[in-house]
Amino acid sequence: MKSVLITGANRSIGLETAKELSKKGLFVYLGTRNLEKGNAVVQQLNEEGFENIKAIEIDVTKQDSILAAKNIVEEEQGKLDILINNAGISGDFPQNASDTSIKDIQEVFDTNFFGVISVTQAFLELLKKSDHPRISNITSGLGSLTLHSDPNWKYYTVKSASYGTSKAALNAYTIVLAYELRALPFKVNVIDPGYTATDFNHHNGPGTIESAANFIIKHTLIDDNAPTGKFFSNDIEDETEVSPW
Structure with a gap:
């Protein structure tokens, strides 16, 4: 039986993803x-x-919490097949570049960026013991520099000095990680579940948690011929679902 760790999974998209993966026998x-x-x-x-x-x-x-979790998975499973870095925070709004405090920006980065790196590095040893290891980093369209530079993008005016920049950094880290692991059977991608109505955004998004979870699973349970180091978005309206960085 394959094993998966989903961070931040006790509610919303993370919880729905856990439920659907359980149904699939993981x-x-x-x-x-x-x-x-x-x-x-x-x-x-x-x-x-x-x-x-x-x-x-x-x-x-x-770090102590991460290592304790790693030890539990190692004792019970001996390996980890899939890591879904889903935990994230938005920070307080507005997030203007001119006056958002360094403290506020660091708080968001600690979870959305440094937290992902800490968890990934801790569990990499167990993932390498899997025949088909997968790492899915949950991102946002707000982390796309290309889209943020396009005045015609529907979310062009939604700028955030903490949240969006943390996701842009996460995207960049994922590219570096995927490249480093390219000779191994890893698939490492960033996945944007789309603008989804959750507790995270006071249920303002047009998407459903079911759609978001299924999209994450679609681009996580992929075969060895699938791409690595890509940015997939549920908000991209073409069949490739590849978002610009």
């Missing part, structure tokens, strides 16, 4: 900062008929 580690809340979510899922889901405490901004 063992799911439901990453949560609060284990008590995570266990409550898993208990509810079990009552709904979902199996092979376990809550695991992991705060992506705390």
